[in-house]
Amino acid sequence: MSDLLAARSQMGISLAFHIVFAVIGIAMPLMMVVAERRWQVTGHAIYLDLAKRWAKGTATLFAVGAVSGTVLSFELGLLWPRFMEFAGSIIGMPFSLEGFAFFTEAIFLGVYLYGWDRISPRAHLWAGVAVAVSGAASGIFVVIANAWMNAPTGFELVGGQVVSVNPIAAMGNAAAVSQAIHMTLAAYAATGFAVAGIHALFLLRDPANAFHRRALQIALIVGAPAAVLQPLSGDLSARHIAVHQPAKLAAAEAVFHTQAGAPLTLGGWPDVAARETRFAVLIPYTLSLLAFHDPHAVVKGLDAVAPEDWPNVPVVHLSFQLMVALGTYLAVLSLWVGWLAWRRRDLAHNRWLMRAIALATPMGFLAVEAGWMVTELGRQPWVIYGVLRTADAVTPMPGLVVPFVTFTLLYCFLGVMVVWLLYRQILRSPTMPEWRGFYMPVGGRGNVKSQGSEGEAG
Amino acid sequence: MTLAALLAGIIFVALNAYALLGGADFGGGVWDLLATGPRKERQRELIAEAIGPVWEANHVWLILALVLLFTCFPPAFARLGTLLHIPLSLVLIGIVLRGSAFTFWRYGGGGHGDSEQRHWGVVFAVASLITPLLLGTTAGAIASGALPNGGAGNGREFYATYVAPWLEPFALSVGVFALVAFAFLAAVYLTFEADEPELREDFRRRALASGAALFAAAASALLLSPPFVRGALIFASWALPLHVLTGAAAVTALAALWYRRWRLAQVGAAAQVSLILWGWALSQRPYILPPDLTVAGAAAPPATLRLALAAVALGAVVLFPSLYYLFRVFKGRG
Numbered sequence: 001m002s003d004l005l006a007a008r009s010q011m012g013i014s015l016a017f018h019i020v021f022a023v024i025g026i027a028m029p030l031m032m033v034v035a036e037r038r039w040q041v042t043g044h045a046i047y048l049d050l051a052k053r054w055a056k057g058t059a060t061l062f063a064v065g066a067v068s069g070t071v072l073s074f075e076l077g078l079l080w081p082r083f084m085e086f087a088g089s090i091i092g093m094p095f096s097l098e099g100f101a102f103f104t105e106a107i108f109l110g111v112y113l114y115g116w117d118r119i120s121p122r123a124h125l126w127a128g129v130a131v132a133v134s135g136a137a138s139g140i141f142v143v144i145a146n147a148w149m150n151a152p153t154g155f156e157l158v159g160g161q162v163v164s165v166n167p168i169a170a171m172g173n174a175a176a177v178s179q180a181i182h183m184t185l186a187a188y189a190a191t192g193f194a195v196a197g198i199h200a201l202f203l204l205r206d207p208a209n210a211f212h213r214r215a216l217q218i219a220l221i222v223g224a225p226a227a228v229l230q231p232l233s234g235d236l237s238a239r240h241i242a243v244h245q246p247a248k249l250a251a252a253e254a255v256f257h258t259q260a261g262a263p264l265t266l267g268g269w270p271d272v273a274a275r276e277t278r279f280a281v282l283i284p285y286t287l288s289l290l291a292f293h294d295p296h297a298v299v300k301g302l303d304a305v306a307p308e309d310w311p312n313v314p315v316v317h318l319s320f321q322l323m324v325a326l327g328t329y330l331a332v333l334s335l336w337v338g339w340l341a342w343r344r345r346d347l348a349h350n351r352w353l354m355r356a357i358a359l360a361t362p363m364g365f366l367a368v369e370a371g372w373m374v375t376e377l378g379r380q381p382w383v384i385y386g387v388l389r390t391a392d393a394v395t396p397m398p399g400l401v402v403p404f405v406t407f408t409l410l411y412c413f414l415g416v417m418v419v420w421l422l423y424r425q426i427l428r429s430p431t432m433p434e435w436r437g438f439y440m441p442v443g444g445r446g447n448v449k450s451q452g453s454e455g456e457a458g
Numbered sequence: 459m460t461l462a463a464l465l466a467g468i469i470f471v472a473l474n475a476y477a478l479l480g481g482a483d484f485g486g487g488v489w490d491l492l493a494t495g496p497r498k499e500r501q502r503e504l505i506a507e508a509i510g511p512v513w514e515a516n517h518v519w520l521i522l523a524l525v526l527l528f529t530c531f532p533p534a535f536a537r538l539g540t541l542l543h544i545p546l547s548l549v550l551i552g553i554v555l556r557g558s559a560f561t562f563w564r565y566g567g568g569g570h571g572d573s574e575q576r577h578w579g580v581v582f583a584v585a586s587l588i589t590p591l592l593l594g595t596t597a598g599a600i601a602s603g604a605l606p607n608g609g610a611g612n613g614r615e616f617y618a619t620y621v622a623p624w625l626e627p628f629a630l631s632v633g634v635f636a637l638v639a640f641a642f643l644a645a646v647y648l649t650f651e652a653d654e655p656e657l658r659e660d661f662r663r664r665a666l667a668s669g670a671a672l673f674a675a676a677a678s679a680l681l682l683s684p685p686f687v688r689g690a691l692i693f694a695s696w697a698l699p700l701h702v703l704t705g706a707a708a709v710t711a712l713a714a715l716w717y718r719r720w721r722l723a724q725v726g727a728a729a730q731v732s733l734i735l736w737g738w739a740l741s742q743r744p745y746i747l748p749p750d751l752t753v754a755g756a757a758a759p760p761a762t763l764r765l766a767l768a769a770v771a772l773g774a775v776v777l778f779p780s781l782y783y784l785f786r787v788f789k790g791r792g
């Protein structure tokens with residue numbers, strides 16, 4: 001394994017690991033706050049129990065998110081010193097702001113997790129709000145930094161020297177808005193459906209369990225709207241890369257030849273040597289329509305880019321297909337949920353719906369990982385698109401395979417431990433004698449049902 | 459004072475805060491490892507309760523110092539990352555294991571007393587011991603001027619470039635110093651946090667012992683220091699007042715411990731460690747990385763520095779009230 005490949009792999013593993021916890025750190029506080037607020041409004045202890053259990057699981061995940069994020073901040077210098085030397089003064093700004101967002105997040109997380117008995121309920125709820133807001137803010141700041149790598153602006157290159165640095169302009173880069181929206185929605189959609197899926201599994205066994213019913217409801221309130229919006233925001237991202245990063249779009253869509261009225265490619269295996277995509281289903285004009293909102297628009301293919309500047313086409317294409325497929329599933333599922341909720345149907349007794357939601361548990365996270373593969377691998381061979389090559393950014397230190405293997409093992413170990421601990425905790429969820437037969441109003445719409453009458457719907 | 463020097467100072471303030479707060483959290487882990495006597499479990503419980511609500515916030519000081527460093531002084535960050543790759547990677551492993559083991563231990567089990575969770579407590583404690591050693595060692599490598607320009611890639615051997623700068627007596631002695639200082643701070647803070655008199659006496663004894671050890675560690679680091687560091691620390695115009703102040707703080711801390719004035723001991727210990735850190739900072743002026751990278755030479759363009767300062771000012775407005783609130787909720791003695 002070459003040093004460059006080892007460095008890229010270590011960076012990729014570290015980010016792929018961190019993003020799981022970052023996404024949870026953005027969305028879980030929102031769900032905890034919703035549950036706690038419902039407790040304060042309705043006075044039902046079940047919501048308090050829910051908020052506390054979610055908080056307990058989140059505490060573990062937050063710690064892992066914080067330490068893996070620390071690793072990343074160092075790795076920027078350990079693996080890519082030349083990138084940081086080049087870019088630090090240009091994009092350090094969002095990172096510094098992110099630093100302060102982490103501070104508020106960590107401070108109020110401490111207050112939230114350990115302060116149940118020490119501060120007033122109102123102050124406690126606001127601490128939760130502060131965690132939710134600063135979590136989203138830190139995610140947005142770091143994504144802005146990443147967007148700059150895709151659409152670098154705010155500086156000039158004169159004879160290889162960076163001059164006229166303008167960090168504000170760098171933050172306002174062309175990719176920032178579309179990426180920040182898409183990532184933030186992704187966090188709510190992925191976490192919302194993961195949590196909903198786990199509770200749906202319990203409801204399949206015990207549809208009347210009031211605890212899991214409330215949990216499902218709150219998770220869907222957070223996850224479903226985001227999942228519906230996600231294809232729209234993805235379209236915004238796609239139109240951005242069609243204009244600004246043609247090689248990435250061409251790889252994602254497996255378009256080898258520049259053409260007008262380009263078809264959309266579904267599935268298939270891009271054969272790079274033959275420059276064609278085998279076994280794909282083609283939908284005429286659709287790619288031009290989606291990317292430029294004009295069925296006859298010209299879509300640049302990979303032939304518009306020198307072959308040494310191509311990303312890894314098969315991986316980018318398959319990742320993109322995976323993300324879009326999962327996104328479509330989640331969006332359709334959310335519309336179904338919305339339809340049933342609008343008709344005031346009882347969701348938990350609809351077994352097909354519960355199965356479909358349980359199936360969705362890992363999907364948001366898979367889509368997040370796949371989406372980042374599109375963004376990051378699709379940018380190759382550039383670390384700063386069109387400006388600095390990844391190969392020129394890597395540290396001169398030899399033997400990088402050693403840290404790569406070490407950190408990979410460390411993350412595997414941590415991942416297994418986290419899953420194991422959460423599994424034990426989830427198994428300990430109230431299964432349910434505690435809440436069985438507990439009289440509960442359903443949701444905020446005031447249609448009161450007791451457990452006995454809930455069986456009729458669905 | 460130039461803008462660059464001001465920002466370098468701010469970064470150092472963040473590092474100082476990390477040493478006083480995050481450092482003490484590591485020190486707590488050391489005392490967890492060394493817990494003995496009839497009150498062993500209660501000592502551990504006190505340590506965990508003291509660290510629990512604040513360690514994540516305390517940890518962010520390090521992140522803040524780091525992001526400000528790469529924003530304002532990118533070449534310094536790049537050189538540190540290149541030449542200190544090995545010890546910094548080890549520090550990271552320590553940080554990862556410390557933080558995750560702590561929460562697995564406290565949150566993972568079926569309650570705090572869960573004995574099968576105790577192995578996480580051990581991981582936490584051992585990582586708390588090793589990480590400060592390595593952190594101090596990297597600081598020692600920086601102070602000793604062993605990270606020159608062109609250190610990497612000029613045909614020197616792997617060992618000479620990536621290992622020798624930090625695997626040498628002075629850097630290691632700074633590592634030991636950091637470990638002892640963090641343990642001392644933790645013990646002093648814990649005398650203040652303990653509610654039960656016996657527990658407080660346990661930590662008072664530990665604080666006095668580690669306070670004495672701190673003198674020894676500081677003296678041996680000074681003896682091993684390269685001539686230009688020692689020269690600055692002894693002959694510079696600021697050296698004498700600084701040493702007098704540091705000595706006064708140290709004596710105050712130990713005397714206050716002796717006479718059981720817990721609050722005063724806390725202030726004295728924090729002042730002592732801070733003054734030593736600032737002595738280091740002053741001794742390497744005008745260099746950010748001796749022997750050749752100056753603060754001015756490593757600084758980002760003025761536009762970046764101005765914005766970074768604005769971000770710090772803005773952040774401080776949010777940060778300090780929040781921090782005050784955090785510490786009032788959990789560390790206030792009602």
Ligand code: HDD
Binds near residue numbers: 150230326364
């Ligand atoms: C729940 C997760 C999720 C879902 C359902 C989707 N995405 Fe996505 N996508 C992401 C999560 C994500 C991501 C992981 O968050 C990325 C990586 C970088 C970014 O900004 O968002 C991303 C990137 C990304 C990019 C590349 C942006 C760039 O490199 O600048 C495009 C073109 C799309 N997405 C398009 C879509 C479309 C058309 C979807 C339709 C269903 C879709 N995504 C669903």
Ligand code: HEM
Binds near residue numbers: 008013017080373
């Ligand atoms: C958290 C979600 C992310 C994931 C899963 C992810 C994934 C990856 C992967 C797989 C690589 C290796 C690509 C390759 O070299 O072939 C990579 C590289 C890299 N990423 Fe990301 N990335 C994420 C977010 C970010 C963000 C937010 C930044 C910076 C602000 C960033 C900065 C980098 C850098 C500097 C590299 C190395 C240079 C390069 O390969 O281009 N990444 N990432």
Ligand code: HEM
Binds near residue numbers: 018076136139140
């Ligand atoms: C798109 C990618 C990323 C997102 C959305 C993201 C978001 C977050 C969030 C929400 C947290 C706090 C929540 C938690 O601790 O679980 C966090 C922690 C952290 N992240 Fe990331 N991050 C991303 C990538 C990165 C990168 C590339 C870096 C490094 C440059 C980084 C550095 C950090 C650090 C240092 C922390 C710890 C803060 C603390 O101690 O509380 N993150 N990240």
